[in-house]
Amino acid sequence: MCSHGCSNTNSKISHHLCSKTSFLPHRLDQFFIHVSNSMYNLVTRLQTVSNQALSATAVVSGIIIVLTLIQLVISNVWSIDTTSIQNIKPSASIRNSFNYGSVNRKPKENSKLSFDLDADLSPLFNWNTKQVFVYLTAEYPGKSSGSSNKVTYWDKIIKSKDEAKLHLANQKSKYSVWDVEKSFRGRDAILKLEWNIQPHVGPLIFGETTTTGTFTFADPPKKS
Amino acid sequence: MSALKRTNLNSVVQLRTTVDDNLNTSLSALGYNESFTLIDTKIALGYSTAIIAGGLYFYDKKYGFDETFNLTVVAVLAYFAISGILWYYTSTPQYKNVKYVGFNDKKEKITIATWTSKFEPVYYVQITTSEGQRIDAQFEFMKLFDGMGYYKEEQLTKLIKAELEKVNKKSI
Amino acid sequence: MKVRQQLVQFLNLAYVLSSAFMVWKALSVVTNSHSPIVVVLSGSMEPAFQRGDILFLWNRDQQAHVGDIVVYEIQGKSIPIVHRVLREHHNNEKQLLLTKGDNNAVDDLGLYAKKQGYLNQATDLVGTVKGYLPKVGYVTILLTENIYFRYGILGIMGISSLLTQE
Numbered sequence: 001m002c003s004h005g006c007s008n009t010n011s012k013i014s015h016h017l018c019s020k021t022s023f024l025p026h027r028l029d030q031f032f033i034h035v036s037n038s039m040y041n042l043v044t045r046l047q048t049v050s051n052q053a054l055s056a057t058a059v060v061s062g063i064i065i066v067l068t069l070i071q072l073v074i075s076n077v078w079s080i081d082t083t084s085i086q087n088i089k090p091s092a093s094i095r096n097s098f099n100y101g102s103v104n105r106k107p108k109e110n111s112k113l114s115f116d117l118d119a120d121l122s123p124l125f126n127w128n129t130k131q132v133f134v135y136l137t138a139e140y141p142g143k144s145s146g147s148s149n150k151v152t153y154w155d156k157i158i159k160s161k162d163e164a165k166l167h168l169a170n171q172k173s174k175y176s177v178w179d180v181e182k183s184f185r186g187r188d189a190i191l192k193l194e195w196n197i198q199p200h201v202g203p204l205i206f207g208e209t210t211t212t213g214t215f216t217f218a219d220p221p222k223k224s
Numbered sequence: 225m226s227a228l229k230r231t232n233l234n235s236v237v238q239l240r241t242t243v244d245d246n247l248n249t250s251l252s253a254l255g256y257n258e259s260f261t262l263i264d265t266k267i268a269l270g271y272s273t274a275i276i277a278g279g280l281y282f283y284d285k286k287y288g289f290d291e292t293f294n295l296t297v298v299a300v301l302a303y304f305a306i307s308g309i310l311w312y313y314t315s316t317p318q319y320k321n322v323k324y325v326g327f328n329d330k331k332e333k334i335t336i337a338t339w340t341s342k343f344e345p346v347y348y349v350q351i352t353t354s355e356g357q358r359i360d361a362q363f364e365f366m367k368l369f370d371g372m373g374y375y376k377e378e379q380l381t382k383l384i385k386a387e388l389e390k391v392n393k394k395s396i
Numbered sequence: 397m398k399v400r401q402q403l404v405q406f407l408n409l410a411y412v413l414s415s416a417f418m419v420w421k422a423l424s425v426v427t428n429s430h431s432p433i434v435v436v437l438s439g440s441m442e443p444a445f446q447r448g449d450i451l452f453l454w455n456r457d458q459q460a461h462v463g464d465i466v467v468y469e470i471q472g473k474s475i476p477i478v479h480r481v482l483r484e485h486h487n488n489e490k491q492l493l494l495t496k497g498d499n500n501a502v503d504d505l506g507l508y509a510k511k512q513g514y515l516n517q518a519t520d521l522v523g524t525v526k527g528y529l530p531k532v533g534y535v536t537i538l539l540t541e542n543i544y545f546r547y548g549i550l551g552i553m554g555i556s557s558l559l560t561q562e
Contacts (some may be wrong), residue, residue: 046552061529071456099505103513133480137462146486150462157498159443161496175503180485180492180514196463198444203527206463245401264401270407277414280421289430300422305417 065202072197075123078207080084084137085191085213087116087170090219092185101178109183111171111217113138113153117166117193119209124197125161132158133196134166135174140189140217143181151177154190185219230373239365240340242375243347247324247336252382254388256326256334262324269310276303283334351387361387367379429455429523434467434476437534440497441465441478443526448534451478453523459491460484460517465525466495468515470508476522479504491517 091114094107102108117136124132135155142149154174158164191213197205249256262290280299284292313319321337328334333354338347345366351359361383368379423432435523436449444453444465452465460466464481482503486492492514496503515521515552538545 057529057532079508097514098511099502101513103511133444133463135463142487144487149483149485151483152462155498157443175482177483195462196465199528201529204465204525206461223456225539262399263404267400267403267407270404270411274414277410277418281417284421289424296421298419299423300425303414303418305421339417340414352425 031129049195056167061167061201062154064128064200068126068202069205071126072124072205075126077123078209079149080119080121080123080209082120083193083209083211084118085115085193085211087114088191088215089114089131089215090215092218093176095176095178095219100176106177109185109220110176111177111184113215114170114195115154115168115173115191115213117171119166119193120164120193121166121173122159122161122164124195125164128199128202130200131199132164133198134158135194135196137175138189138215139192140184140187149179151175153177158223177196185217189217190214190215229375231369231375233365233369233373236340236342236345239345239369240338240347242370243365244323244338245379246375246377246380247338249377250384251324251326251336253333254382254385255333257328258324258326259333261325262319262322266310266313269306269313273303273306273310276306301359310379349384349387351384352392357391359387359391411491416500425456427456427523429453431467431475431476431522434478435536436478436524439477439536441480442499444498445478445528448531448537449512450529450533451525452527452529455521455523457524458522459486460493460524466493467522467525468495468520469522470520472509477504477507479526485514488516493517493520 091112093110093112095110096105096107097171100108100110114137121132121134133155136153137150138153139150140147141147153175153203154171155174156166184216192208193211194208199205225313232238251258276299280292280296283295288388289296321339322335323338324334324336326334335352337350339354340347343365347363347365347368349359349361349363351361353359363380363383367383368374420432424430426432432453434453435449436445436447436451439447451467461480462484464479465478466481467476467478477495479497479500481493481497483494484491492512493516494503494505494514508515539549540546
């Protein structure tokens with residue numbers, strides 16, 4: 001633990017060694033030795049305590065992490081099937097603001113959705129769950145081969161098990177989505193409900209529910 | 225000089241340090257010359273780790289992480305390799321706690337390792353001679369210091385001399 | 397002899413500093429991140445991360461995923477930011493990311509450099525958050541922001557170095 005030799009703090013030895021001399025600090029240098037000795041002991045003790053605290057933190061964290069993972073595997077969280085994503089209605093618009101992806105005021109296609117969603121994410125909550133971040137993503141191909149995109153339409157922070165059952169009807173997407181390219185109308189996308197467990201201590205854990213939904217990016221309304 | 229300094233009688237570590245620092249005096253009284261090869265090797269290795277770390281610190285500060293990545297890899301490997309060698313010379317049984325290496329006029333080597341345990345005021349000594357003989361001895365600090373904390377070096381000389389004579393008698 | 401003693405004494409002090417620094421650098425090399433362990437300073441990811449939490453980063457992922465929490469740096473701005481990946485667009489050559497703080501109303505476009513629409517996964521990330529330890533980093537916040545605490549610690553360390561002989 002303590003990398004350097006520790007001074008002794010045992011009164012028996014002090015007594016043994018000092019048996020020929022008085023303990024009373026009747027001379028100033030004697031007094032200084034006395035003070036510096038107790039300070040020295042205090043510092044070495046502090047060092048030992050902080051070293052032990054560090055090791056204890058590491059061990060406790062390790063145990064917590066292992067127990068949490070075991071519990072999540074037992075609750076089978078990576079195949080939650082109590083989910084449905086339905087009634088997906090995409091819409092589109094043209095935006096010219098930088099905050100909606102437009103560069104130099106060039107028109108940029110933006111996509112929104114409305115959807116129904118049912119999900120029971122309560123298995124994700126256990127004693128080491130600080131929060132669950134749940135997000136609805138759409139994955140779709142790009143123009144060139146090998147290119148792919150994934151965007152978030154909606155997300156939510158769930159802080160407790162009571163809020164973990166989601167029943168959303170005609171929910172509007174939280175974000176207005178644009179692509180790297182000017183337009184992405186007509187492309188097919190796959191919707192997924194994904195989650196991220198934030199533990200009180202330990203690794204971030206990610207997963208997705210088994211249900212998917214599909215839609216095609218809408219054409220923006222023609223200018224009248 | 226150090227013989228005039230007082231040592232804190234309540235700290236076993238400080239008692240041991242004082243005696244360790246004065247081993248050379250006692251052994252030269254017994255006709256030994258200290259050899260600094262081991263300690264110089266350790267100092268050289270130790271300072272090369274310090275130079276590597278210090279150099280990397282300033283190089284990294286000047287050029288940033290991405291620019292210096294390859295050099296950082298080399299420096300990290302070198303640092304831990306040298307630390308490993310240093311560890312070999314300080315912590316393997318052969319070298320552990322070695323405080324003194326010396327030769328007498330007949331070129332006979334003597335190696336002295338010393339240590340203390342936490343709660344005992346006892347100076348543990350292991351003397352290894354060039355014939356590979358090993359002497360284990362324990363000296364109480366009470367015999368090596370007076371009640372005020374002044375070190376009595378002639379006491380240690382006497383004790384070591386006695387231990388060495390025991391072996392010589394045996395070998396004869 | 398005396399010189400050697402002093403050299404060794406100085407070496408012991410140097411070794412404390414250099415070993416801490418080199419372990420940090422070794423961790424940097426392994427994680428490929430210049431700051432493999434960071435302390436959260438702001439509340440934009442609350443309640444996931446709060447001030448003083450410690451994050452462990454990894455920067456060897458080929459690609460970031462939507463939902464990952466990443467630490468990124470914008471050129472010309474010195475403070476790294478911890479936010480979640482909201483979108484990713486990639487082809488065979490590179491990956492572009494748009495991020496957002498869970499607790500922020502809007503995405504990070506306003507935090508990026510002027511006219512910068514995306515982060516570049518290969519060059520802008522300090523790392524992806526893999527693990528988390530609550531509150532322990534508050535010590536470093538106290539060290540940088542509270543002068544009484546800083547000088548208190550410095551004082552204790554000074555006294556300890558004076559009194560520790562070995």
